[in-house]
Amino acid sequence: MPEIRFQVPQAYRDLGISYFLHLSPVAEEDLKKHHVRETRRLHPDLLAIDTSDEERELAEAQLAALNSAFLRLRETPVRLDMTLEQILENNPQLKHSEKPQLPRELAMEYFELQEALEEKPGDPETREAIGRFHNQVRIETLDLGRQIENFIASTPIERYGDKELGAPTEAILSLIKLRNRERYLRSLQNDLENKLA
Numbered sequence: 489m490p491e492i493r494f495q496v497p498q499a500y501r502d503l504g505i506s507y508f509l510h511l512s513p514v515a516e517e518d519l520k521k522h523h524v525r526e527t528r529r530l531h532p533d534l535l536a537i538d539t540s541d542e543e544r545e546l547a548e549a550q551l552a553a554l555n556s557a558f559l560r561l562r563e564t565p566v567r568l569d570m571t572l573e574q575i576l577e578n579n580p581q582l583k584h585s586e587k588p589q590l591p592r593e594l595a596m597e598y599f600e601l602q603e604a605l606e607e608k609p610g611d612p613e614t615r616e617a618i619g620r621f622h623n624q625v626r627i628e629t630l631d632l633g634r635q636i637e638n639f640i641a642s643t644p645i646e647r648y649g650d651k652e653l654g655a656p657t658e659a660i661l662s663l664i665k666l667r668n669r670e671r672y673l674r675s676l677q678n679d680l681e682n683k684l685a
Contacts, residue, residue: 491657494654625676
């Protein structure tokens with residue numbers, strides 16, 4: 489099966505840990521332990537008294553990068569986005585992959601609701617219909633999030649040295665498609681929430 493190769497995203501290098509896409513409970517515990525250990529090592533208040541100002545500033549900068557990387561790597565959507573951004577940066581030919589679209593029936597309902605809202609902005613029935621549609625989009629978005637989690641857990645990632653990774657092209661294209669669709673639905677969800685506000 490053809491493979492897509494890409495560099496390890498910077499956050500993993502900032503944190504000084506091996507790459508992972510799926511955050512299993514064991515990997516999460518290891519991530520937390522590593523963060524605590526490195527925080528203790530870099531924290532300016534815990535440095536030796538004779539540490540120079542330059543060394544303290546360097547430790548503060550390293551600690552800031554460490555904390556930022558830790559927070560980003562704990563969140564599946566952020567971790568996935570970092571990986572997909574790195575994949576697209578290293579494989580620009582993939583940037584033209586399929587754009588997300590609503591299923592036809594959802595798109596039709598959405599446009600009809602928008603028209604109804606424009607015609608009767610304060611109509612209680614229209615607002616109620618938008619609320620139901622919003623709930624439908626929210627459920628579909630949550631379902632997509634679960635699909636992405638399951639897909640991530642089953643996607644094989646090969647390591648090529650310390651800095652390069654590889655994954656099956658088909659799996660990467662599927663992840664891009666799922667994540668784009670999830671982003672689109674979240675954007676739609678936000679738009680509907682604004683209309684209901």
